[in-house]
Amino acid sequence: MSAPSAVPLLTVSGVRKSFGATKALKGVDLTLSRGEVLALIGENGAGKSTLMKVLSGAHAADAGEMKLEGAPYLPTGPLHARGLGVCMIYQELALAPHLSVMENILLGIEPTRGPFMNWRETRAIARRALDEVGLTTLDPATPVGDISIAEQQLVEIARAVAVGCKVLVLDEPTSSLTQKDVQALFALVRRLKSKGVAVVYISHALEEIEALCDRFTVMRDGETVGHGVVGRVPVNQIIALMVGRNVEDLYPRSVRTPSTPILELRALAGRKFPRAAGLTLRRGEVVGIAGLIGSGRTETLRALFGLDPVAGGEIRIHGNLTPPAGPGARWRQGVGLVSEDRKTEGLAQNLSIAENLTLSKLEGLGPWRFVRPSRQNAAAAPWIKAFPIKCQGGEQAVEALSGGNQQKVAIARLLHHDCDVLLLDEPTRGIDVGSKAQIYAWIDKLALGDPAAGKAPKAVLVVSSYLPELMGICDRIAVMTRGVLGEARPVAAWTEHSLMLAATGQDQRA
Amino acid sequence: MSQPVPATTDTTAPVAATGVKKSSRVVAMLGRLAALAAVYAFFAILTPASKGFMSDANTQLMLQDIAVVAMAAIGMTIIIIAGGIDLSAGSSIALSMITTAYVLNLGPEGQKLVLAHPVALPLLAIAAAIAVSTLIGFINGAMVTWLRIVPFIITLGTMQMARGFAKLVANEQNIYPPAEVQDLWISRLLDPSKTVFTWPFLPTAVWLVIVAAVLTALFLRYTRLGRHIFALGSNEKTAILCGVPVPRTKILVYMIGGLFSGLAGILFFARLGSIGQPTEAIGYELFVIAAAVIGGASLLGGRGTILGTMIGALIITILRNGGVKMGWPQYTQEIVMGLVIIVAVTIDNLRQRGRS
Structure with missing residues (x-):
């Protein structure tokens, strides 16, 4: 033209x-x-x-x-x-x-x-x-x-x-x-x-x-x-x-049946933000947190995950009250977090895909406290293939991958760890549409579970600034306004417009 | 594997292309070996025969120097991989050497304890030297972790302090343990009478270095702590995110670094003819860091190998020795050394960039 x-x-x-x-x-x-x-x-x-x-x-x-x-x-x-x-x-x-x-x-x-x-x-x-x-x-x-x-x-x-x-x-x-x-x-x-x-x-x-x-x-x-x-x-x-091909449905959302609560927050507060975050997340559902940047969404996940200090409130995981703890303890409780910033926090850029993917759980990749690199690669290989992560193999450095593929490595870490609760902070920021579609498909797949393969449904909590994404993949959405997390309502109860109003504090219901 | 595997699992892992990277690593290591050979050949050919660069005596001398630098460089490599630096290594070597000499010199004149306990006291000396240098490592690690000050500054401080303590313990003089000590096994660690052609071929200390290097290389590659050290150095935030116990790992890393400086100090004691000299090994940390860096370790962390560092230690030592044998003045040696470090790292960087 x-x-x-x-x-x-x-x-x-x-x-x-x-x-x-x-x-x-x-x-x-x-x-x-x-x-x-x-x-x-x-x-x-x-x-x-x-x-x-x-x-x-x-x-x-x-x-x-x-x-x-x-x-x-x-x-x-x-x-x-x-x-x-x-x-x-x-x-x-x-x-x-x-x-x-x-x-x-x-x-x-x-x-x-x-x-x-x-x-x-x-x-x-x-x-x-x-x-x-x-x-x-x-x-x-x-x-x-x-x-x-x-x-x-x-x-x-x-x-x-x-x-x-x-x-x-x-x-x-x-x-x-x-x-x-x-x-x-x-x-x-x-x-x-x-x-x-x-x-x-x-x-x-x-x-x-x-x-x-x-x-x-x-x-x-x-x-x-x-x-x-x-x-x-x-x-x-x-x-x-x-x-180069047709993307049929960007946001797959199977019919899911949420079951037992797996993560409960009550009035969770951090040093500055969040001020009060309350939420119940059940197995087999995807819950979104909308809100303006700086409203305390990321801080909520970080306080929960032990990356930022907790100043008050209750955290229950699998129904048990748990004191504030560091990331190591949270991983062991089956909670995993994908950082909003994959470059400076999410991934060790000059290490290999396999290294990054298995870092949170090197246990079982060798006898006692040993780690066998071949087992690391073997552990990463199925995820590389299933996602799929476009790369030359598990030994390739993460820095050589495109943003979308890097993000898939960051998410695959949670899958390798077999987390029950997936905390995803801006999981598709700055990545291409093809990778987005694959990540959405995986979120759906994880929330659905696969009883035939003996895999229980997971619970997914997504923080995103991209409203169509939240509307597309979530079962319920809560809005964070100045450090306070509102009630999580079914996605059908929201429109992008009402989400924006709630985020800016103009929603009369909130 | 304990975790479930996605539905589309296929055991034929996509490893085909990984050979490329492996081979490029091999090429890099071959490059370093070639550089080592070139440096050795340079001096072997150009040094006048009368100076005896290739003589048995000089080879033994070089082996002694290599043992000291290489031992300390093993620890430094671990620290550098973890994203740190240890400027106190030279002073730790000196303090360890002084501690060794001090313990061996315990007791009143004529009734030195070492004469009564020729086995126990050297062991005690070694234990004390290792304890002291590991403690310095602990202090380095603890301060880096808890005060959140960059390791460059912390270890710049402990470099001065360890040197001060070495002089304090030695009362600002050389410590001369009884002459009998020179016949004890601790002094024979670097026994120059062992030639390259008769069993056991190399001085005991060189064998110790080889064993330590192999064990450390295996440790870094095949243990959880080893993998954590790489992750920590590559991206500390990622390590925290993934639940790596970062404070503990960091402190351990500096303690291991201190431990190796301590071992190097004991060898240095033997190297100097069983004397404790508090003003020795000044600036040694720079040779040690240079060995690691020539060997491909990145001061940004996350990258480095023990084998590379060993080659680096050989290059550094041969350069120093060869420069002397060539009759170069001190300044020429220093200029050449500086150039070699810069050229080696530049080549490594270019190669890295070319690959990505």
């Missing part, structure tokens, strides 16, 4: 890039016009990040051609690309936390007077850029470490604005933002668009793309496999393009 009538601002055609034997990009074509928002969609591993790195000059393309405003575009590095007006905002923000906002905005292009910093100029440029991104009340001298993640992201965009960027690439910009901040970001993107900036918006969230983008380009296995105008192509078709 060709670009709209306007002269294309940026064209990429036939770009290829290999790393050794790995073909990361096998032919990418896209066009971008002034004042449009192009969605770049694709599963993890589809080559989006490599494409970004080629665009930013971090990698040189092996073949193909890029043109900016009709002239050959050959960036030698990120700073050069920025100078030419092509700016990247990565998912992991690239700010120096100890430096001030204005120093960050002008990092590498500091205005100077002779050998000295020109602070007045620095402040003025930063001020203008901050105003433009809507941070009108932020003092440019504030250290970046002192402002919120959402503000930091805006500072990064301000950095792009300050150099008069023409092409802005946003990589999964909403993955760590609250709903309110997402709206503010969207408003900003629209404002930039109206000023003629072209935006490449990389995201997994199709509803965000529908809300914000004009056109979309789908990448799969290093190639662009489809283009289209947002709104004219059905979502199912876009997903099919991404995964």
Whole structure:
């Protein structure tokens, strides 16, 4: 499909890039016009990040051609690309936390007077850029470490604005933002668009793309496999393009019959959050906790699991009152947790899949206190196959896997441990649709159990900021508001709208 | 396996591709061995024959030095794999050496206890030396764990303290146990009269190092604690999440590190001709750390092998010895040593990056 009538601002055609034997990009074509928002969609591993790195000059393309405003575009590095007006905002923000906002905005292009910093100029440029991104009340001298993640992201965009960027690439910009901040970001993107900036918006969230983008380009296995105008192509078709097959039902939910309570919380309180969390979780059900980021959802799971201190309340597991205990004790009680942050907490990145998968339960993998690596691999193999985890084998380092496959390793750890209670904190954040579907299918399978194979149903507690997911996979949902967990009601009693109202404390029933 | 296996289990595990990684590890180790051979060949060829780099006497001398560095490096490798560092190793070696000398020198002049108890007292000396250095390790581990201060700083502190204690115990002088001690087995651990061509081929201490290295390598790979140490070093938060008893593991790691420094100190005592010198082994921790790092251990934790470290210890020792034999001035030796460390780690890093 060709670009709209306007002269294309940026064209990429036939770009290829290999790393050794790995073909990361096998032919990418896209066009971008002034004042449009192009969605770049694709599963993890589809080559989006490599494409970004080629665009930013971090990698040189092996073949193909890029043109900016009709002239050959050959960036030698990120700073050069920025100078030419092509700016990247990565998912992991690239700010120096100890430096001030204005120093960050002008990092590498500091205005100077002779050998000295020109602070007045620095402040003025930063001020203008901050105003433009809507941070009108932020003092440019504030250290970046002192402002919120959402503000930091805006500072990064301000950095792009300050150099008069023409092409802005946003990589999964909403993955760590609250709903309110997402709206503010969207408003900003629209404002930039109206000023003629072209935006490449990389995201997994199709509803965000529908809300914000004009056109979309789908990448799969290093190639662009489809283009289209947002709104004219059905979502199912876009997903099919991404995964290369049809995803029938993203949210399987079998008919489950919850039985005995297995986890009961009464007025559980942490040092700050939660203030009062009460909940009964039964075998054979999936319960969701919705709420705003920072409302105490993660803290509830962490206090329960012994990662954060417990200040009060009761925890009953299998009906027995249990004092606050560390993660080791919880694992032994059959409770497992998947961290919301698989990179820095969930997984030991440079260890192997098998090592990560079996870490909580090395018992039984050798005589006495011994562990046989071959048994570790053998223990991991069935899960790698059943999930399935796309890898070269159990000995491969986790860091080499895509986000989705890493997440599957983190969840498979609970399956290896044979936990009865699965605490899943943001289990599908930032992963591709295909992996999401597999994880949802597993959650369903675990909650259902398999009497034929002698496997009792498990109990699953899911914390998620993604409401369609909670609505899709849960039997009941409770909403956390400022540290207080509301009543868990059947999913049919909620709508996304009522969940949002409850989360922001406007639900009269709560 | 005790846990149920998913319905679609298939016992044919997908291990086909894992050979790739294994072979790349073998290649890395072969690379280190090649470097070792190259360093040895370099000095063997370039050192004037009259200097006797290849002579039996010099080989024995090198073996003695290797035993000390390698013994301490085993402990350091464990600590580095666990994501820590131990700058107090050199001072711990000195304190252990002084403790050994001090115990062997107990008793009034002319009636030294060691003369009456030629077996018991050396054993007591060894026990005391190991106890003291393990205690330093415990202090390191406990402070790192409970004060939550980075190990670099804690062990920088204990490095000074252990050195101070060594001087205190020695009363700021060398300790000379009775001359008879030099004929006792403890002093013969590094007996230079054992040549490479007659049984038992190597000094006792070198055999001890080999046994310790093999046991430690097996321990790291095949025990729960060993796997926990790797997990702790790779990502402490993940280790906590997975129920690894992190405080206990950390303290144990530093204690094991201290234990090996203590053993190295005992060997150092024998190496110096049964003398306790409180100002010896200064800066030794750097050789020990360098041995581990040349051997592929990552200061970020989670990576390292005992075999690699042993090769690293050999390279370091041969470099030091060869430099002397070549008649290089001290500064040349230092510059070369620095360059070799940087080049070795750079090659290792490039190889790592190339693979991922």
